[in-house]
Amino acid sequence: MVISLKLLIVVFLLFGCVIANEEPSKDWLNDTDYIDSTHTVIRLKEKDDELAHQIAKRYGMVVKGEPFMENHYFFYHEQPDHAYRRKRTTSEQLGEHPAVEWVEEQRPKKRSKRDYIHIDDVQEKKTGEDLIGATKQTIHHMARRKSTLEVPQLPWIDPLYKNQWYLTGGADGGFDMNVREAWLMGYAGRNVTVSILDDGIQRDHPDLIANYDPMASSDINDHDDDPTPRNNGDNKHGTRCAGEVAAVAGNNQCGVGIAYKANIGGVRMLDGAVFDSVEAAALSLNQNHIDIYSASWGPEDDGQTFDGPGPLAREAFHRGIKSGRNGKGNIFVWASGNGGSRQDSCSADGYTTSIYTLSISSATSDNREPWYLEECPSSIATTYSSAAMSQPAVVTVDVPTGCTMSHTGTSASAPLAAGIIALALEANSKLTWRDVQHLVVRTANPKPLLSTAGWSTNGVGRKVSSKFGYGLMDGAALVKMAKTWKKAPEQNLCIYEYKLNRPNPRPVSGRFRMNFTIEVTGCQIGTPVLYLEHVQVLSTIQYGRRGDLKLTLISPAGTRSILLPPRPFDYNSNGFQKWPFLSVQQWGEDPRGTWVLIVESVTDNPKLKGTIEDWSLLLYGTAEPAQSGDPSHNAAPQSSVEYAVSGLTAQDRIPPYRRAAQGESTQNGMSPMKFLAICVYLILLLVLAA
Template sequence: MEVVVRAMSPKRLFWHLARISLLIFCFVRSSTSIEHDSICNEEDGSCPEPIHTVIRLARRDDELARRIAAEHGMEVRGKPFLDSHYFLHDTSKRSRRRKREVISKLKDHPAVEWADEQRPRRRVKRDFIHSDVRRGERDPVQSVAEFTTPREIPILPWRDPLYKEQWYLVGGAVGGFDMNVRQAWLLGYAGRNVSISILDDGIQKDHIDLAINYDPLASTDINDHDDDPTPQDNGDNKHGTRCAGEVAAVAGNDYCGVGVAFHSNIGGVRMLDGPVSDSVEAASLSLNQDHIDIYSASWGPEDDGKTFDGPGPLAREAFYRGIKQGRHGKGNIFVWASGNGGSRQDSCSADGYTTSVYTLSISSATFDNRRPWYLEECPSSIATTYSSANMNQPAIVTVDVPHGCTRSHTGTSASAPLAAGIIALALEANPNLTWRDMQHVVLRTANPTPLLNNAGWSINGVGRHISNKFGYGLMDAGALVKLARTWVTVPEQHMCTYEYKLEKPSPRPLTGNFRMNFSLEVGGCESGTPVLYLEHVQVLATIRFGKRGDLKLTLFSPRGTTSVLLPPRPQDYNANGFHKWPFLSVQMWGEDPRGTWTLMVESVSVNKNIGGTFHDWSLLLYGTADPAQPTDPRHPPGSPASGSPSQTLLGRATERITSQSEPHPDTISFGDLRSAPDCHPECIGCSESRPWPVCRHVSREP
């Protein structure tokens, strides 16, 4: 066994990734295991029909793009995204064979760097609620006043009629708890000069409770390629408008309730009201990244307990550009709903959006400070806001279409916009907060106290409460803005990777019900770009198993923190497993990484004949050489610690390996892969619709 260690600065890392993207991307697609479940094989007819084509030019040139499109019987629709990517649509119906010929010609065009057909991906709104669970004893539109006893608020007597029914703002949760938003308001913060965009099915921009705060520069229509985000009036498209109202509903206008950041600028992207492709997501995530501060998304892959899926290469590039270049270099804030698949024992660890280093994954808690039945567990959730429970408990008050109000906004869909509004208060308090600063201040100020009666809490290696259900606890707006005001920008982020190499047999056979552990010795990457104070921790694992849902993965840090990276998912009968899937934990934040890290892989299978193979795992450590704040304590010098599980727990010996400082090219994770100028476009183009061997240049131009 050996481990290879690599550490590099962010700038050097970017160009390093660019040089090797072709090799890694093609290798990933060549495996029988899958990186995510939306990849299809056109040869066996499993792929849905393409909905449009995307081309990339060397630089933005709208006239050239229109000319190329016309030459190939297409037209450009909408605006370019990611600088020089264009949506192309056929002007007439043609056969599948003819479409393939046209795509081939586009790829051969000297001005086209990359071209690809875009296929629809299954994306669902996270508002409510599978039909098989707890359908109501009560009408969900009923007033919540009978369930709460809101305290009188003499200092903030908003006259909006539903304000006192916003129990999560007025101390109306059981025990008198709320998210302490009133304290932030009393300190003078209401989201001024902060722009939030709701990525969803559109927003009703002329709603009486939104119109004053509407921001056209944070809005567009990707579905119909125009600038108007107004949702289609068919009764279904109210989700985005409801989310927008949670953030920015006007205060004191005698209508509905009050938004958390009622002086913020609110926009919306209409992108879920039609087929959703990788390019649709990328165009949404990359809209006006220097103008928009916060993107709020309450959707994701199917929450069915059997799907592994996440952003495609274009969306991943949009995330990366957002954190690197957005907000004039401070980085965009991406807020994501953690998922509603709890009734089907789903886990947000199987969602590549919530497991991205670049997003803040937000969970939900109920009126009585419990886990809602739809909650998904994962160690990537950073914090929690209030939301709905079953039908006889109150939900979230917000605006509704057309020109109405509702008391029944639900699910983690409602939690993410509340978090976005609270984050807007912090950005008003300190506009210089970077995307990493925001993650630091959110987790440091989250309040676990209201939620500690739930099972599953533990203490991490720096003394913070952590939970796979609730992250670091309930968001506290007052504490957040107070910390934001004095926060000093964190030191430069480094990344270090340790890769576990199996001795023979490789891959390692897996059969039936088993438990195995694989350990790495970490020295903190002390040469060049040390990581001594952790932020994000990723595990990239490749495992094939006859029933993927029987697998459980647990990571043990040197400081004794235990993160269940993947719980069993009984609905997941996939027989392929996963290839370098990036499991993410934020639960070791602030810890010293030096010492023994152990990955425990086990099966809960009752079928002794089921089997598979363990191939590899890598540990990616993100963090800093120095404490996040000048006043933070420094880790003491000394020998590395060992936080690996005991022999009794494992029932077998721990496999030990010694780290070596050898550079290795494979530093790409699912959340970080992006196309770059010298990454060959034709292989990236094969990622969605074609098997990798047909990528030209794959062997001649690595």
């Protein structure tokens, strides 16, 4: 009887091991959410809605919502409680259909909104008496936009405008986002469309309805056109972000949006399980109509996660910058993250390390770093937010009506940046996605924030910080420069691959420090990069405790960027695979000379082991100055960093986007093979004991 019981335990453990390695993790989703939302995405060879429905019906599935990225379709099982193995079999059968070019069963992804503090009792609620009348207005009113610039009479009559300290010189030293000067020049975001990718938007809010744009809105969670959030207490985030951008000015409601005449829309995508397909559908929504996408969310800011966009979302980004806005490229604004208390780094977030996003950090009213701020060299600039209950936060609209004075986190910073960029796009609608990044780098003001440690000066004399990027965004300076800006030359990409000498991969253990150097002289084929914009390092490292690793990149001009600081809460033993670390701190520098990548471990455990593999240096930029008045890099530079050159291979072929530009996300925790091995070991012990 004892032996039979132990054998039963063995069978149970073996079954559990198999299931654990095959089933997606659901520890953060309840079973109902997962079952109702799991789905398959197919890509047809060409868009054909009727054919998609026929294929779905053939396999006991239905198509929901509209196709995204032209020919991608959401397929759901008619009976959502199908077993996982049956769903996988169906996916395999779909892949064999001659009209299906690609198929993938979607797995849920953990995504978090980046607002930290909810002080909902500090609010001024409006009665909403104007709501019924406001709903009779024309919802999409671009035709009534005036071409002449109307100069506002300040201050605004909106009751909470006086509390918008970040617009009215209320930060220490009298600083703010300097948008009043832009307003007095007549700019308010006219004919610019912003979409908030979040948990929905209260489209009939009296302070939003006049600017609401249905063509910039969608409900991807429920696959319909109504982005209104569920009023359950959790879905205020998107509406609040929308109010920061485009709350109507001068209507005696709440406060004022920075781009108070912009078209504002919202995508409901975070009010349910999030998938790669959901993100892609949001990021690719009406890319020729929407100018700016604002996202205040990302992977968990827990100090232990490495994650980023999946293949579909990466493709949506790529399509956006290549063909969005009729070829000028969409602008993607991203909140840098709220994991500061966990010593997290935005370098572990694949959305903020994309060259296609503007990663926006936060500063408090006393011009200091908030406690939740994450450091990384991919942050390009900063806007205001708050940190403590004693400090003023951001004023905006609330759900379903009324206002709040307590919006905060980097969630509040990204929409302010989106609103400021909307002012610049009104001033110059021809700006490309790269033009916008150039303008932000060149007009950000570091002076208000210089009292916080961590600033350095890069090779072209710009102050830069891993906390604040190039400084506080300046609305008036951005608009003024936008008006005279000439389109930047095409962006080139030069790739250098570092090939390790034997042993390769290189074994490491305990506390170590290794320097790897690459000599950059230009591309073998094509036009070289002489004026840097983005710099990426694609690296693969396995180590017993990933959080003990530190990566530092030094440019020929001596600019030192900490690509990855130690993260004490990251116990992962898998490391990262071709992760795209990004730095914008070398913007404008000449890349020729010696680059140094320092890989080190700060561990106190001599038993930790790992391996370092070949790595790549990706240099994005131009062969000519971005503007005619920029300093010229003609003479061959003298490298300020002297190290021996080792293992250098120049590569002139640009790799596929999906491999080079974004890399692959790294899962956390134990690998499936390691977990299975432990299971087998436990089973053997039980068998021997039996």
